[in-house]
Amino acid sequence: MISIKDLHKSYHMGKNSVHVLKGINFDVKEGEMVSIMGSSGSGKSTLLNILGMLDEADEGSYTLDNVPIKNLNEKIAAKYRNEFLGFIFQSFNLINYKSALDNVALPLYYKGMNRKERTERSMHYLEKVGLAQWSHHLPSELSGGQKQRVAIARALVSDPKVLLADEPTGALDTQTSYEVMELIQGINDAGKTILVVTHEHDIAQMTKRIVNLKDGVIIDDSVVEQVRASAHV
Structure with a gap:
């Protein structure tokens, strides 16, 4: 579904150049649920922006659904x-x-639908x-978990090939985070390809594969035994 080959990205700041992604190779099969982890400055946001077609790499290739x-x-x-894409954001x-x-x-x-x-x-x-039953309520009348559920419905409504979730539980308390992850796991169980960017280890363990980025390179890419969110709900 996703194929990334030798991806490089630099940003120019004044006279300086910062090499953020340094040759990323990364494939995601249809139906996978993958988390991307890394500390601030690791390059995970840059990678997500490229995957989301909000930015473009300097070198290398990105193929989405061929x-x-x-x-x-x-x-x-x-x-x-x-x-192709559905987006779920930390800030809804x-x-x-x-x-x-x-x-x-x-x-x-x-899309021009009537x-x-x-x-x-x-x-x-x-x-x-x-x-x-909350369909006619404004966001200000919804809890954080409800807002994120609305955002998930919005991400799914156009039946995208891939869901990109950027810190989807970052603004939520622990219990609500697990409820949202239970929903996201269910969407993946139904066959949707999902990428989750997170810095929370418990959330990453709820995916099926964890990719760790550090200083613009992948230092670890492991299939993990998925923890079911429902066990915590």
């Missing part, structure tokens, strides 16, 4: 993001003046995350 991701203008990058990234239903429907609006279809499909995904 499509080479290279030299994309912003219009095509946005089209590919909407087609919900629009405060729109209801939960309208937040979930947003990717479908950009209102009736958008509403039906968005309600279906709100039901999946257990929030159908």
Whole structure:
């Protein structure tokens, strides 16, 4: 599903150049659930930005579902993001003046789907995350866990090939974190490919493979025995 070969990325700051990714090789098969770990400055955010088509590598190749991701203008990058990827963010990234239903429907609006279809499909995904009765509530009326569930429904509504979760439990308490991870594990069990960026070891153990980054290189890539979140809920 994802193939990354010899990926390099540098950033220029004034006269200095910082080499952030130093030859990353990384493959993810369809249906895998992989966590990417690393301390601040390890390169994990840069890697996630490249995977999310928000940034481009200087060298190397990135292929997503057999499509080479290279030299994309912003219009095509946005089209590919909407087609291939679902994003879950630490800060939820919900629009405060729109209801939960309208937040979930947003990717479908950009796809040009008519209102009736958008509403039906968005309600279906709100039901999946257990929030159908909260569909007309604003984000300010929801708890942190509920906001993240809305964000997960929004990420799933356009049926993306890959879910990219950036510190999805970072703003949540421990119990709510495990409830959200139980939901994400269920989505993976149904066949969705998921990448989770996290600095929390207990969250990483809830995936099936842990990739450790340090100073722009992968220092460890191990299949692990998955801890089920439901055991903690």
